[in-house]
Amino acid sequence: MKHPYRIREIAAQSGLSPATVDRVLHRRGGVRASTVREVEQAIADLDRQQSQLRLGGRTFMVDVVVQAPARFSAGVRAALEAELPGLRPAVIRSRFHFLDSAGAGDLVAVLDKVGRAKSHGVILKAPDVPDTVASVARLARLGVPVVTLVTDLPTSARAAYVGIDNRAAGATAAYLLQEWLAERAGDVLVVRGHGSFRGEDEREMGFRAEMRARAAGRRLLEVVDEEDRADAVHIGTREVLGGNPAVRAVYSMYAGAGGNAAVIDAFARAGRRYDVFVAHDLDGENTALLRQRRLSAVLHHDLRQDLRRACHVIMQARGALPGPVRSNPSAIQVITPYNTPPAEF
Template identity: 45%
Template sequence: MAHPFLVKDIAFQAGVSTATVDRVLNDRTGVRPQTVARVKAAIRELEKQQAGMEIQGRKYAIDVVMEAPERFTDAVRRAFENEATTFMPTIFRCRFHLAETMRAQEIAQLLDRIRLRGTDGVVLKAPDVPEVTAAVARLESADIAVVTLVTDLPHSARTAYAGADNRAAGETAAYLIGERFAGQAATVLVTLSSNRFRGEEEREIGFRRILRERYPSIGIVEIGEGFGKSEETGVLALDALTRHPEINAAYSIGGGNRAVLAAFHQLDRTCSLFVAHDLDQENLELLRDGRVHFVLHHDLKTDARTAFRAIMGRRTAVAGSGGQCLSAVEVITPYNLPVA
């Protein structure tokens, strides 16, 4: 298999040993088909990263670790890959570790493997639990910058947070729904992917506070632990709608929006107002179809820039970017869609 890359670079990108890469490159036996596919995918990724980068600047190897639905991790991957090209001649080589669900111990073990193998920085979307914060502390002690993405670990040793003000986003959702139903009886189905994520908790806190203070006639029914997956979220939504026939609106914090809407449809119920987060492909289609009414969006490319700069700062390339670096929350309708 012809390629212009060092074996160690391919091994780093694929997350396997150099011996395994050597066996794959020389068509030796004893390697699982899945591992062969990973090595080939790593080479394709390196080729893509190299394209248009003839001017070689400093190189940074970054590991992006995320527990999130695929529709969101796809959007993050695109944002990071697109934004990386704007830093040329500095080169950011991102390796993505993505899963829809991971146990806390699995995340901690993955972070420890990354620390031992070596990296310039870690971008992390993970639950705020002790196992994860302890692994973050070990990374930072090894002088590896950790930037939390979208959902923060505020009590950890992380270098920076890249994302929106989640509490303000929840307050914005409450305002949109509250003004629509002001003075009327309404009940909102609030969906969380999991209560382990600090960002989702902050959104819910902001949402409940504004409703309590300004729109006390609006009630809430909450569902969670569907992990943003369509099947699991759909079952939870259908059960909640069956038990609470008064529900007539939805605030989706955790995703699975097609499944939530399908539950309304299955029971021949109307969702008078649907507010969602993140302008991924699914929400974009639902917004255009008029099935989702507002999307609370923040630019993931801004988050990518924040992460890159924070990691560069730890390597003394530029001024540091510690603490919180909040991106703006936009209210998106079918009439003000961002230009791609």
């Protein structure tokens, strides 16, 4: 396993002991395959962060813990690593812990491990459940500041939240739908995820409140994206369309890989058309659908800016930057086919 790094650098990056890293590097045996993979991942992370390692200044080790589909986790990694060279005055090193459809116990185990690994701060995307809140409290008692990303844990001991104002985003979606539909009658298909993420709940609350205020006569019909299964979205959409001939609009507050395309295909197979389709997040799939005029608008926020702000909060909490530690929601960007930038991830 060739590499140019000292054992203690790899140990710091992986969160393992130097002795364990030494055993893995020299193939001495007695280590689990998962531990070998952790060392390999640490070396790969160090390779990507070479330019950051050459910078001077105080060094912070930040752990990024994300429970989300792989496409979102990959976007978080790419966005943070793109920001690392420009962060000042400190040098930020990052360790990534990605959990795809993990149970609450798996997430708690990761957060507890981070607490033992001399972390300077945690950037966390996780469901708002008691076990997660308790884990954040344990990290806070250890002096490890936690910044929640894109979905909040407002009752926890987190230092701050960074990301979009989800309630305002839901209300914005309702406003756009109603403006597009104007006086035309029609019901709305709402696609949401299955889980306990506060951000998605807040989007739904904002959306429903604005729809009640502006369009009390429209029915909202729900399809749940079960564990990022596009086929489940397709089946659910066909069932809704089969029993509801008045569906004229779609709001996708969350859909995993292929989910929005599955909705569009279900309309086509049923011989139906929609007047407006509003979705969230400008990933590669939604960018393509926008350019094809199959989405009307995407509500987006700058993930790189969110991660830069999260690092600044950690530095503030550690005394490396001046100013109060506080939440600062991102601006909501309304992206249409006419102002679509290159895909962010």
